[in-house]
Amino acid sequence: MKPTLQTVADAVGVSRSTVSNAYGRPDQLSPELRERILTAARELGYAGPNPTARSLRRGRAGAIGVLFTDVLSYAFRDPFAVRFLQGLSLAAERHQTGLLLIPVPDDPEAARAAVRNAAVDGFCVFCVAEGHPARQAIFERGLPVVGTELLAGDPEMLAAGIDEAAATRAAGMHLTALGHRRVAIVADMLHPAISPLGTVVREPSDVSYLGESERLRGYQQAWRKAGLDWDEVTIVNVRGNSREAGVEGAAQVLDRRDRPTALVAFSDVIALGTMDALRARGLRAGRDVSVIGFDDIPQAAEAGLTTVRQPATEKGRIAGELLLDPPATAEGRRVALPTELIVRASTGPAPDGRN
Amino acid sequence: MKPTLQTVADAVGVSRSTVSNAYGRPDQLSPELRERILTAARELGYAGPNPTARSLRRGRAGAIGVLFTDVLSYAFRDPFAVRFLQGLSLAAERHQTGLLLIPVPDDPEAARAAVRNAAVDGFCVFCVAEGHPARQAIFERGLPVVGTELLAGDPEMLAAGIDEAAATRAAGMHLTALGHRRVAIVADMLHPAISPLGTVVREPSDVSYLGESERLRGYQQAWRKAGLDWDEVTIVNVRGNSREAGVEGAAQVLDRRDRPTALVAFSDVIALGTMDALRARGLRAGRDVSVIGFDDIPQAAEAGLTTVRQPATEKGRIAGELLLDPPATAEGRRVALPTELIVRASTGPAPDGRN
DNA sequence: GTTGCCTTCTAAATCGATACAGTAGGCGCG
DNA sequence: CGCGCCTACTGTATCGATTTAGAAGGCAAC
Numbered sequence: 001m002k003p004t005l006q007t008v009a010d011a012v013g014v015s016r017s018t019v020s021n022a023y024g025r026p027d028q029l030s031p032e033l034r035e036r037i038l039t040a041a042r043e044l045g046y047a048g049p050n051p052t053a054r055s056l057r058r059g060r061a062g063a064i065g066v067l068f069t070d071v072l073s074y075a076f077r078d079p080f081a082v083r084f085l086q087g088l089s090l091a092a093e094r095h096q097t098g099l100l101l102i103p104v105p106d107d108p109e110a111a112r113a114a115v116r117n118a119a120v121d122g123f124c125v126f127c128v129a130e131g132h133p134a135r136q137a138i139f140e141r142g143l144p145v146v147g148t149e150l151l152a153g154d155p156e157m158l159a160a161g162i163d164e165a166a167a168t169r170a171a172g173m174h175l176t177a178l179g180h181r182r183v184a185i186v187a188d189m190l191h192p193a194i195s196p197l198g199t200v201v202r203e204p205s206d207v208s209y210l211g212e213s214e215r216l217r218g219y220q221q222a223w224r225k226a227g228l229d230w231d232e233v234t235i236v237n238v239r240g241n242s243r244e245a246g247v248e249g250a251a252q253v254l255d256r257r258d259r260p261t262a263l264v265a266f267s268d269v270i271a272l273g274t275m276d277a278l279r280a281r282g283l284r285a286g287r288d289v290s291v292i293g294f295d296d297i298p299q300a301a302e303a304g305l306t307t308v309r310q311p312a313t314e315k316g317r318i319a320g321e322l323l324l325d326p327p328a329t330a331e332g333r334r335v336a337l338p339t340e341l342i343v344r345a346s347t348g349p350a351p352d353g354r355n
Numbered sequence: 356m357k358p359t360l361q362t363v364a365d366a367v368g369v370s371r372s373t374v375s376n377a378y379g380r381p382d383q384l385s386p387e388l389r390e391r392i393l394t395a396a397r398e399l400g401y402a403g404p405n406p407t408a409r410s411l412r413r414g415r416a417g418a419i420g421v422l423f424t425d426v427l428s429y430a431f432r433d434p435f436a437v438r439f440l441q442g443l444s445l446a447a448e449r450h451q452t453g454l455l456l457i458p459v460p461d462d463p464e465a466a467r468a469a470v471r472n473a474a475v476d477g478f479c480v481f482c483v484a485e486g487h488p489a490r491q492a493i494f495e496r497g498l499p500v501v502g503t504e505l506l507a508g509d510p511e512m513l514a515a516g517i518d519e520a521a522a523t524r525a526a527g528m529h530l531t532a533l534g535h536r537r538v539a540i541v542a543d544m545l546h547p548a549i550s551p552l553g554t555v556v557r558e559p560s561d562v563s564y565l566g567e568s569e570r571l572r573g574y575q576q577a578w579r580k581a582g583l584d585w586d587e588v589t590i591v592n593v594r595g596n597s598r599e600a601g602v603e604g605a606a607q608v609l610d611r612r613d614r615p616t617a618l619v620a621f622s623d624v625i626a627l628g629t630m631d632a633l634r635a636r637g638l639r640a641g642r643d644v645s646v647i648g649f650d651d652i653p654q655a656a657e658a659g660l661t662t663v664r665q666p667a668t669e670k671g672r673i674a675g676e677l678l679l680d681p682p683a684t685a686e687g688r689r690v691a692l693p694t695e696l697i698v699r700a701s702t703g704p705a706p707d708g709r710n
Numbered sequence: 711g712t713t714g715c716c717t718t719c720t721a722a723a724t725c726g727a728t729a730c731a732g733t734a735g736g737c738g739c740g
Numbered sequence: 741c742g743c744g745c746c747t748a749c750t751g752t753a754t755c756g757a758t759t760t761a762g763a764a765g766g767c768a769a770c
Contacts, residue, residue, distance in 0.1 A: 002497070004756055015720045020758060029718065047496045051474035052416055053756035055407045056725050062472060063418075063455060073441050082431045089423050093458035098473060100418060100455050103448035117417060118453060119406040119474065141402045142357070359726055370750045375728060384748060408726035411755050 003046040012040045023049055055119065064092055064323055065120035067134055068101035072127045078241050078269045079297040080312050081127070084148075087316020088124060095324040097121070108133035115141065122146065122323040125157075129208045146323045148315060149210040150334055158326060159334045160318040164214035165221065167308045167339040171264060171292050172222025174306070174341060179350035180262040180290060181226075184234035185219060186249035186274055187212065187266040188241040202235055215266055215294065234260060238270065246273015247280075254281055254289070261289060261350045268293035268300045268307055275303060275346065290347040304345035311337050358401040367395045378404050410474065419447055419678055420475035422489055423456035427482045433596050433624045434652040435667050436482070439503075442671020443479060450679040452476070463488035470496065477501065477678040480512075484563045501678045503670060504565040505689055513681060514689045515673040519569035520576065522663045522694040526619060526647050527577025529661070529696060534705035535617040535645060536581075539589035540574060541604035541629055542567065542621040543596040557590055570621050570649065589615060593625065601628015602635075609636055609644070616644060616705045623648035623655045623662055630658060630701065645702040659700035666692050 001007075009016045014037070021028040022037040041048075055061050066072070066088075075081040085099070092099055102118050104111045115123075115137035122144035128135050138145055139154065150161040175183060189212040190201045204220060207213035220230055238249040246265060253260055254277055265271035271293030275285050285291050286304070293300055296309035318335050327333055356362075364371045369392065376383040377392040396403075410416050421427070421443075430436040440454070447454055457473050459466045470478075470492035477499035483490050493500055494509065505516040530538060544567040545556045559575060562568035575585055593604040601620060608615055609632055620626035626648030630640050640646050641659070648655055651664035673690050682688055 005758095006756080016756090017721080017758080018719060021719085024758075033718085045497060048471045049758090050411075050756050051472050052407060052410045053725090054472075054758075055474055056405075056411050056727085056756080057758045059725070061407055062474060065453075068444050068454065073437060073444070076431045076437045076440075077434060079432060082428060085431075086428050089428070089456065089458040093460055093469075096469065096472065098420075098455045098457045099423065100453045101444065102453045103444040105448055114448075114451065116403045117406050117409075117451065119410055119417060142400065360728095361726080371726090372728080372751080373749060376749085379728075388748085404728090405726050408755090409728075411726080411757085412728045414755070 061119040063098040063100040065123040080295040083312035084316040087313035088320045091320025112137040158322040165218035168215045168218030169222045172219045176226035182260045183262045184260040243273040246270035250274035250277035264292045285346040286348040306347040416474040418453040418455040420478040435650040438667035439671035442668035443675045446675025467492040513677040520573035523570045523573030524577045527574045531581035537615045538617045539615040598628040601625035605629035605632035619647045623650045640701040641703040661702040
């Protein structure tokens, strides 16, 4: 049998409460007795209060739930996601809390069950499509939920986010100001969760991730304002947020006769991939084709990639803080973080004439 | 007040046990009653049995602990680590279990407390240095522990690992068979946990990660056997497992007059970085300088990198299975996975004469 | 000497579920 | 009819801790 508080209490000849206090409230007993208790505990192989029992009594699970979907595990290849997670963990650490990655089965019912069975104090909705079966289960738990989308529908939802549309609007205007009129978008996350590959999504409202939807809208707004025809904008829908996906996505537009003079991506990782594709064709980023990314990961600076900077770690940290220490006032429940268009060498004036 | 089993039981007019059975053992009550109960629960806003209470009663936390150190968060940039984690999550999913990432504070006492407070059924020791304060705390919990090092000292420890030394021995012999005699090692993880940067570690026994220690030993064995002087082997100790670290590490040896004809790295990520460094200097991998990596991540194939293949996802999956369903026999408790030297274009005959 | 306060410890209630033994009622069968 | 057996449910102990109210003893002050 594993020793419990009672085992130790009996061994020392004190009450269970006193042993509990020895661990959790050292000021409640004399230092000598505490020392005796801790020594006895060590001898008995008692490793300290059972975290599960403590959680039950305290009413605090000591963990934040994060759904570990395929999407998320791929997302880990993106430094942005990793930094977000680091931020989350910073907040968690401050609150002596863990991050529970919940593997989500493909079967919808099993997915819901996984969410219901998670011993957590709240959920961080990160990389979970709008229509995902687990998503509803999350809200049904009645626990605090934090997302990264300021415009999320649920009024209960906490959020640490950016004005996605404003961010890409600025990026889009930067391009039109440089004279670009033939533009393409390369993006992951555009497809509805359960649609066949290759589905073409053009309208922001059809995008199943709110953030991506807004990014699309931002470009739409900027370019419409500049007089471009949205239907003329090429949208390449790649699967997966990776450099390779960027290479492949760019390949679909760069070899066309009327190749765009500018490419925008919804992540730096993809943008860097499109730059690889340019290089492979002897095209110069910022001269022959301008490229804009999103996130401003460290590699973006090295590659001279123009991009939208958002504070990754801070986003995670604030999301965590919101979850673990929810503000009383409704205003405080949605935190808007700043973004900034970082102009580097990958954007330049549109080349003259036909190619 | 949040509704509990009792709330629902009272509302329906049945006993608590019956409501519990409605969720956990549908065969124990009539379908009609079950439906009535679930409906009532929904109306009362009862989200299902409290996972913490269930955990306590069942004696199963429903989570595997993984220490989330800085090292691990950097490791996420390596596809190998991500795939390992995916494997772990596969096993976890099968056992309806989560992965609890435990943020580890810098303060040693706080780090130990974090481990003691984690509600988990076992730990996976991944990317935790031998001397790390949290490491001992893990074993003190008396829970199952799985590692990735077959030779780990603790006899209690479960392991899913490879014969690291044999793997690098094969790689080392491949190089000497090709005539290489001026070789260098570029590796992260060599430094003792709490040593100043730049400390030079040459002996396997001084390496604080067992796996890396064995990899070093493998090269040492291969090259000594081939008559090379170990002291002549350049060892570059980089900080961090990243492509950039590889670039920087390679820079330290490639610009020397007696530049090595072969570079070996302890991860593909670093090896790919060294190949970047070669390219930047107009050197051809496999012709001017041979390069060997470790892991065989997908990018290695694309880059034509010779490397040691190890089954990443499988390693994680088996680690998880060992933890969640420990074999009765001692033999089954350490699973050896196969490795294979994958020879690609990045290795070739040593160039003749001086450079 | 009594009152009151402080320190140090104890007893009992409680957190929210699950498991197991037990009971009541219905049904088949010789 | 009486026995056994099955189905459907209940009651109670239990998981391992924390918390709160309270008791015992010591000491100072009036």
